[in-house]
Amino acid sequence: MIERMKKVFFYVIAIAFLYGCGAGKNLTTIDKGPVQVFMDLVNVTNDQVKVIVDPGAFTVGQISFRIPKTVPGTYSADDYGQYIEGLVAYDYSGNPMQVSKLDVNTWNISNATMLDKISYFVNDTYDTENEVEDAVFSPAGTNIEKDSNYMLNLHGFVGYFDGYKEIPYRLIIEKPSGLEAATSLNQVVLDDAIENGDVFMANRYFEIIDNPIFYTKPDKETFKVGGIEVTLSIFSPTGAYRASDLRNRMEGMMSAQKAFLGDIDATKRYNILLYLSTMEDTDARGFGALEHHTSTVVVLPEAIPQDRLEQAMVDVVSHEFFHIVTPLSVHSNEIHYFDYNDPKMSQHLWMYEGTTEYFANLFQVHEGLIEEAEFYERMRTKMDNAKGYDDAMSFTTMSMNILEAPYESNYANVYEKGALINMALDILIREKSNGEKGVLWLMKELSNKYGVDAPFEDDKLIDEIVSITYPEVRDFFNKHVIGNTPIDYSIYLAKMGLTLNEVEEQSGYFLQGEIPYIDVDQSNNDAIFVRKGIELNSFFKGLGVQGGDVIKSINGTAINLESIRPIIGQSFGWGPDTMIKLELERDGEVVTVEGAVGTPTIVVNKITPIEDVSDEIKALRNAWLKG
Amino acid sequence: MVDMVITGPLKHNYLLIETAIIGIFNILAGGFDFLTNNLF
Ligand SMILES: [Zn+2]
Secondary structure: OHHHHHHHHHHHHHHHHHHOOOHHHHHOEOOOOOEEEEEEEEEEEOOEEEEEEEOOEOOOOOEEEEOOOOOOOOOOOOOHHHHEEEEEEEEOOOOEOOEEEEEOOEEEEOOHHHEEEEEEEEEOOHHHOOOOOOOOOHHHOOEEEOOOEEEEOHHHOOOEEOOOOOOOEEEEEEOOOOOEEEOOOEEOOOOOOOOOEEEEEEOOHHHHHHOOEEEEOOOEEEEEEOOEEEEEEEEOOOOOOOHHHHHHHHHHHHHHHHHHHOOOOOOOEEEEEEEEEOOOOOOOOOOEEEEOOOEEEEEEEOOOOHHHHHHHHHHHHHHHHHOOOOOOOOOEHHHHOOOOOOOOOOOOHHHHHHHHHHHHHHHHHHOOOOOHHHHHHHHHHHHHHHOOOOOOOOHHHHHHOOOOOOOHHHOOHHHHHHHHHHHHHHHHHHHHOOOOOOHHHHHHHHHHHOEOOEOEOHHHHHHHHHHHOOHHHHHHHHHHHHOOOOOOHHHHHHHOOEEEEEEEEEOOOOEEOOEEOEEEEHHHOOEEEEOOOOOOOHHHHHHOOOOOOEEEEEOOEEOOHHHHHHHHHHHOOOOOOOEEEEEEEEOOEEEEEEEEOOOOEEEEEEEEEOOOOOHHHHHHHHHHHHO | OEEOOOOHHHOOOHHHHHHHHHOHHHHOOOOOHHHHOOOO
């Protein structure tokens, strides 16, 4: 009986909401009450969800309804409006109104005073990632899989009315039985629990964007880290993984993060929403995560073995959790007053992503999760990876223009050089303060001064940092962050008693460790080409192969992704005298090279401690890595 | 955010996904698994 009453209750709410917006509605103006949004996750066809947005009454003549072009943290223009179909505006009599589409994300309604509600269908992004040129990065994307799971990154579902982003939203979601929400969004606890629906409240549109909801068959683990209640929720398509498989490693890792951060504390609860992809054509392909103030969405392939999944989760989730420091706490006006459809970018990606990525590595050595040698190796790898980008590009200029060429294609350098800028800065401040202060100290100072509700002025931040540190820090920023002079890392490493040496290392023929020298061109029938902008091994160099060359055939076998796999396998059995003949395509010409494969080696940089350094330097290094 | 298969030279490098994320085990699937025990 009670069960039945619950169902009826929700039904009544939904019906009242859907059809009850008649004459009485006119009394409430848009700024007085919440925008009500109804999402139907039960009646889903073709992976489309119906959404109804019901605002209060407008007093202006015309109004634009917008779905975001971009959202914070993605640094890319994704046009979520392209996933909206069949948008209809209704007047108070239930008649369709005239709507003009201004751009892919914007719909204009001219008789706004008559507008009752807007209804539309939403397509998900995971389905089509494989088909579109610039796919939405999966952790920012959406998934609609009837009765299985719903990844509700709400910026893909819920829009806002121009000029009314600061008003509350009430989200009413009708859900299939058996699925449960995982989210940090405030859930409204009603007198009587609702069996087949959830109601959420957001104080402003930003909270809608900042709080993804993940509906799955419940698989959750909750644990305490300091004062923070962390919940890990998983969707694993074949059931290969359960939240309990990852709980211990996550708990240990986040406790270490908390120990590293000390008294920086911004949230009482934190949700990790992990989506595991089958990697099939209609499933997510963008692996990694997107940060929010009190949650993160992580997408990884389900096929990873457990030890690798755990390590990927440690690296990825720690990065996202450190975003609590920046940009979630320390951020500029551009981020605080984010314009979803005409965004202004901040200059400080060196901090938002660079400091975050640096901390995600530093805390692991600091808290004993990795050895010092492993930390050096990670920094060294970042130096190598950074070579693939423009080292003479001003980081602040790049950051301000990150949505446009030629800056956009250098974005990923925020994780490589961005982290290294922070390493050099950390070393500089440690040196000047006799080991007492570093970048973590700096971020705590900034977070005390600014914070979630107090943004800084974008062009004042560096002055601010210099004023609480040292004049040399200004020189560093002027030269290497604002300016375009590449950093000589060996100078900074030397301050810590470390050297950066070129050494010759063993390599595979097609892979260095696990990193391939080759890549696949999916737009050209899975053609295999030699990667550009990387150091090639002696095998490729010796044969005269160049970055960018397309490998047409190997010993007479035509090459594509499928046919090269077994050859990569065979290559592990090759000896120095094995002969090879490669047919290459270079600038439209066919070039043939042949010879013995030799013993492949590659010249790499290694960071190694100098023996016999002074006790002062040892103490400084210790303060840096263990302080 | 963090993108494990990010832009630039590694963009859409599915070989990289297979090797760096999933592991060499899968890329060699189809008869070469025996090698994996001795590789890295
Ligand atoms: Zn990030």
